Amino acid sequence: MQTVAIKPKNGIKISAEAENISPDKFAGKSEKDIQSLEAWMGNQKTTLGELFTIKAEGTGAVADVKVVMEGDFSRVKRIGEGMTAGLVMIKGNVDMHLGAKMSGGKISVSGNVDSWAGREMKGGELIIEGNAGYYLGAGYRGETCGMRGGKITVLGSALDFLGEHMCGGEIIVKGNAGILAGLSNNGGKIVIEGSTSRPGSEMAKGTIIVGKVDEMMPVFKLEGTEAVDGVSYRKYTGDVIVNGKGVLYVKE
Amino acid sequence: MELLIKNGAVFDPANGIAGDKTDISIKDGKIVDKVSSGAIVIDAGGRLVMPGGVDAHSHIAGAKVNVGRIMRPEDTRAGIKPRTKITRPYTGYTVPNVYAMGYRYAQMGYTTVFEAAQAIMKARHTHEELEEIPIIDKGALTLFGSNWPTMDYVREKNMDKLAAYVAWGLLASRGFGIKVVNPGGGEMWGFGKNVTGLDDVVPNFEVTPRDIIVSLMKVNEMLGLPHSVHLHCNNLGKPGNYKTTLASMELAKQVKPSKDRQVLHVTHVTFNCWGGTNWGDFESKADEIANYLNNSENVTTDMGQLIFGSATTMTADGPVQYANAKLLHAKWANGDVELEDASGVVPIFYVKQVSIHAIMWAMGLELALLTKDPYKVLLTTDHPNGGPFVNYPEVIALLMSNKKRQEEIKTLHEAVHKRTKIPGIERELGFNDIAIMTRAGSAKVLGLLDTKGHLGVGADADVSIYDIKPDQTDPSAEHAKIKSAFQSAAYTIKGGNVVVKDGQITATPMGRTFWVDASVPDEQKEIMMKDIRMKFKNYYSINLANYMVQDAYLTHPYVVRAGVIPVEVS
Numbered sequence: 070m071q072t073v074a075i076k077p078k079n080g081i082k083i084s085a086e087a088e089n090i091s092p093d094k095f096a097g098k099s100e101k102d103i104q105s106l107e108a109w110m111g112n113q114k115t116t117l118g119e120l121f122t123i124k125a126e127g128t129g130a131v132a133d134v135k136v137v138m139e140g141d142f143s144r145v146k147r148i149g150e151g152m153t154a155g156l157v158m159i160k161g162n163v164d165m166h167l168g169a170k171m172s173g174g175k176i177s178v179s180g181n182v183d184s185w186a187g188r189e190m191k192g193g194e195l196i197i198e199g200n201a202g203y204y205l206g207a208g209y210r211g212e213t214c215g216m217r218g219g220k221i222t223v224l225g226s227a228l229d230f231l232g233e234h235m236c237g238g239e240i241i242v243k244g245n246a247g248i249l250a251g252l253s254n255n256g257g258k259i260v261i262e263g264s265t266s267r268p269g270s271e272m273a274k275g276t277i278i279v280g281k282v283d284e285m286m287p288v289f290k291l292e293g294t295e296a297v298d299g300v301s302y303r304k305y306t307g308d309v310i311v312n313g314k315g316v317l318y319v320k321e
Numbered sequence: 322m323e324l325l326i327k328n329g330a331v332f333d334p335a336n337g338i339a340g341d342k343t344d345i346s347i348k349d350g351k352i353v354d355k356v357s358s359g360a361i362v363i364d365a366g367g368r369l370v371m372p373g374g375v376d377a378h379s380h381i382a383g384a385k386v387n388v389g390r391i392m393r394p395e396d397t398r399a400g401i402k403p404r405t406k407i408t409r410p411y412t413g414y415t416v417p418n419v420y421a422m423g424y425r426y427a428q429m430g431y432t433t434v435f436e437a438a439q440a441i442m443k444a445r446h447t448h449e450e451l452e453e454i455p456i457i458d459k460g461a462l463t464l465f466g467s468n469w470p471t472m473d474y475v476r477e478k479n480m481d482k483l484a485a486y487v488a489w490g491l492l493a494s495r496g497f498g499i500k501v502v503n504p505g506g507g508e509m510w511g512f513g514k515n516v517t518g519l520d521d522v523v524p525n526f527e528v529t530p531r532d533i534i535v536s537l538m539k540v541n542e543m544l545g546l547p548h549s550v551h552l553h554c555n556n557l558g559k560p561g562n563y564k565t566t567l568a569s570m571e572l573a574k575q576v577k578p579s580k581d582r583q584v585l586h587v588t589h590v591t592f593n594c595w596g597g598t599n600w601g602d603f604e605s606k607a608d609e610i611a612n613y614l615n616n617s618e619n620v621t622t623d624m625g626q627l628i629f630g631s632a633t634t635m636t637a638d639g640p641v642q643y644a645n646a647k648l649l650h651a652k653w654a655n656g657d658v659e660l661e662d663a664s665g666v667v668p669i670f671y672v673k674q675v676s677i678h679a680i681m682w683a684m685g686l687e688l689a690l691l692t693k694d695p696y697k698v699l700l701t702t703d704h705p706n707g708g709p710f711v712n713y714p715e716v717i718a719l720l721m722s723n724k725k726r727q728e729e730i731k732t733l734h735e736a737v738h739k740r741t742k743i744p745g746i747e748r749e750l751g752f753n754d755i756a757i758m759t760r761a762g763s764a765k766v767l768g769l770l771d772t773k774g775h776l777g778v779g780a781d782a783d784v785s786i787y788d789i790k791p792d793q794t795d796p797s798a799e800h801a802k803i804k805s806a807f808q809s810a811a812y813t814i815k816g817g818n819v820v821v822k823d824g825q826i827t828a829t830p831m832g833r834t835f836w837v838d839a840s841v842p843d844e845q846k847e848i849m850m851k852d853i854r855m856k857f858k859n860y861y862s863i864n865l866a867n868y869m870v871q872d873a874y875l876t877h878p879y880v881v882r883a884g885v886i887p888v889e890v891s
Contacts, residue, residue: 211395211652273650311650 071096071129073103076122077140083111084164085120088147092134092155092174100125120145131155132174143183149176152193165202168195171219181225190238192219200225203247208234216240216257232259235275251277254315271308272315278302280320289317322817323348323360326784329370330791332756335764335775339753340791345370347782350817354778363819367790368811371756373432373783374713375763375774378551378588378623379704381422382436382450382461384443385635388654388666389416389705393633396668408826409455415633415668415705423455423829425711427820430785430810432832433764433773436461437551437588437703438502438637440658441468441868442861444494448874451834456820458773458781458879460835462551463496464637466533467507469660469860470852472526475536481841484540484885485849488839491546495836495870495878498548498767499541502637503555504533507662510639516555519568530555534572534585542579544839545883547768549578549621551586553593558641560597563606566590570610573619582768583618589625589703591685597740603677604740607684611691614698621766622692623699626685626716627678628708629671635706639663660860671708676736683741689720689758690748699766700758713759714807720750720758722800749797769835769881786812833879840884 073095089106103125104118117123134155142148143162147169154174162180172191177198184202187195189209205227208215214236226244235254245263253271261268264281270288278297289305295318296302302318324347331343346356380386390397390413399414400421411421426434439447439461447461465471465487474483487499505516505523516523519531538550554569556562566587573585587593596606614620634645639655642665646653649669656664671678685707692698700717704710718725723746730737730744738744750758764774772781789806796803809824820828857865872878 209395209398211393213651 071125071127071134073126073134073136074124075117075136075138077142077145078120078122080141081110081120081144083144085110085145086147087117087120087145088150089117090136090138090145090148090157091150091152092131092136092157093152095125095136096131096134096155097128098125143181149174152176162199168193171195184228187216187219187221187240189214190216190219190221192238194219195221197221197223197225200244201227201231201242203228203230204233205231206235206238206240207232214255226263231261231265232257235259250279251275251315269308269315269317271311271313272317273308273311273313274315276316276318278318282319285319294321323356324363324782324814324817325356325360326363326365326370326786326814328367329365329786330367331370331776332752332791333372333761333776334753334757335372335761335770336777338776342367345776345784347784347814347817350782352776352778352780352782363786363812365786367792369752369787369789369791369806370776371430371785371787372760372774372776372780373785373813373815374426374430374759375767375769376426376431376434376701376710376759377586377699377763377767378437378625378701379434379710380437380635380706381434381459381704382419382454383439383447385438385637385656385664385666386416386450387446388656389633389635390418392652392654392666393668396631396633399631407829414711415631415709417709419450419453420455423457423832424826427456427813427815427826428809428824429711429713429807430787430813430821431457432781432783432785432813432815433458433769435459435497435767438462438464438500439494439496440464440637440661440664441490441494441496442658442661442863444496444870445874448495448834448870452831452874452876454832455829456815456826456832458783458815458832458835460497461494462498462500462548463490463494464500464502464507464662465490465537466501466504467637467662469508469526469856470849471533471537472505472508472523472528473852475528475532476526478536480536480539480543481845482849482852483536484543485841485845486853487537487540488544488841488884489846489849489853491837491839493869495834495875497835497837497881498546498551499537500551500553501534501537502553502662503557503641504530506530506555506640507637510643510663511657515640518555518565519572531572534569535575538573538576538584542576542584543885544841545579545885546837546839547580547881547883548766549583549586549768551588553588553636553638557593557638558644560595560599560603563594563596563609566593566610567613570613570617570620573617578619580768582765583621585620586766587620587622589701589706590622590688591625591627591681591703591707594684594688600677603680605680605684605687605742607687608691608742611688614692614694621697621699621762622688623701623703624685624689624716625701625703625707626712627671627681628702628712628715629673629678629682630708631668631670632708633666633668633705635664635666637662637664639665641665642667645669659862660856673733676734676740679734679737680740682733683737683743685716686719686726687741687743687746690746690750691742695750695754695757696762696765698758699763700755711808714804717755717759717807718796718800718804721755721796721803722798723747723749724797725800752791752796782814782817784812784814785810831877833877834875835879835881836875837881837883840882842885
């Protein structure tokens, strides 16, 4: 078991890119080695040790690494990028691209996350207790697949373009989502317990379950009602314009 | 500056040197007889020495390349390399940034590359990019196949006016030669239609693709242009199109060359040697094309080899790109260049287990291996249509090693066994063949063999040295070594400067832009210009004064002179 505790030093005011904060990068490394890992602050190359107070104990394989982060990380991007295993626990807010391309392990955040969290995620689990920004679990600009696997849970709300170009995996939002949830998605499952607007545009495959839709896109075909887990939903299929086979459930 | 390359195993097919230990002397950017004792000596130590690589067909600059970049931000993520003291940043794989174009070609030992298609109206953009591509010499072929003036003069059978228009179009675009893409089809695509063969009549112009190709070939020889007509055939991308390709090649018999080269270059044959009638019975007819090439003169081709993985198709063939986008459910960019042509850009991912892609992979190789004379088949991937140019070393290794091909075939869709001949082809090309397909042949096809593609006295001092000892290497068994050697040249020398050492860029001089200034009698030009001025007045959205590429766009020009000479038409 290896535990790494990270706290921000005096307020990070401009964006820092810290893709090296990841169990994969920390596994088996000493405190000093971890502190000397590269990071960027604005256009200046620096180290994790310069930006953060880092304390590491023990050693272990990637799956046995636990990273505990406490403080304000709202200007720190790319935490846990590409991680394959291990645990990252964040007490605070974080900036964009949290857990992008991660394929395993677990990240939990007690606060809010900015846009692109879980971008192109392949596996693992992301739990966000606060709110999420735009493009949660979405694809990179121009890419045809966003999230392919894993699970994202948001206890608060999410902004627009949630699960855009999603090809697999699962996103659950307990609150509301912004416009165009599941835009162009091609697989996977999105559950929004609150409300959203214009979900599932251009969807080819996949499932979207919504509590309330403020505005429906006129591209879905109503198939009747169906019960999911004992709750009655209106079932739609579409997007018919792209000959889509996606399914959209809206609570009655 | 003087340079002496000693102890190289030199392959210089244009001068009949095949692996001999020959010294190469360089002075002031040219190959010379001998240099003084003060020359800097590079000891090649028995390693492979070739002329700098020449690529006659690649999409490296211009409007559609940039559309590719804009529509594929995800591609930009690949191949990122930060700037160094010498180099600017690299980005992209199928549609790299301008700097990476120059650096990556130079790192493979290439020193001359021709952009394969620019519309006259978009030529300023092409030259803006060419001027930023470091190191390599370059040029751009100009599209004439669906231009309204071309079709007007073809209908009127007025070859003098057509010659004047081509000469003026090359000046207006600072272009190097005549490119013809799906002749007539570009115009018809403006109405959502396409031509389906050489004898379809283009509405409003009453000409056929056959007329357009033959007329442009005649005019090409009238003007004595260095390169021949460079043809992207009709029906490209449709099963059964090999018949159209053969019929187009047949047309070359109607015109005699004005120079020691072909009269028709049929490009990226991987995309137009397709048999079958639909995607179900799709098969390779590359053997038929190779058979034709073996029994004819006057026609050359290039492979357009398919590379598995990501590619970006981009062409002036608008209708084929619409079909691709529909078939693949892919992103699609469509362009209409007013009176000149159409265009389209569609990303694609070639997959080993897709039967059509596996068969297409075989086609380029079959063409190269079944055609006896390597001067008739150039090595290209039609970058980035078949795949990015950085994969040339992969293609070289495939051509040189049957073992590698057999290993690859095992990983492909089984259709490659039934619908192609590649599993049974045992021929393995040698270093001399490769030097022809990537150097001497390309230079000859382009009409630049006086200064490019060879190492004789008077040639440009473009030399590449690779980390292979030909006499101690068995390319068939050691194909991985061949591939890695061609990926990063031990030395690339461009115009007498060492630009690459051990695969790393060491200097970034700017290359030149080649264009052809073809003269026609003034009165002939004046008559033609009357028509052009009318076209601008009535149809173009821009002014003639804003149309021409000005000298300011070419800061490193190299002008090749040509002009009207009599031609025998049989």
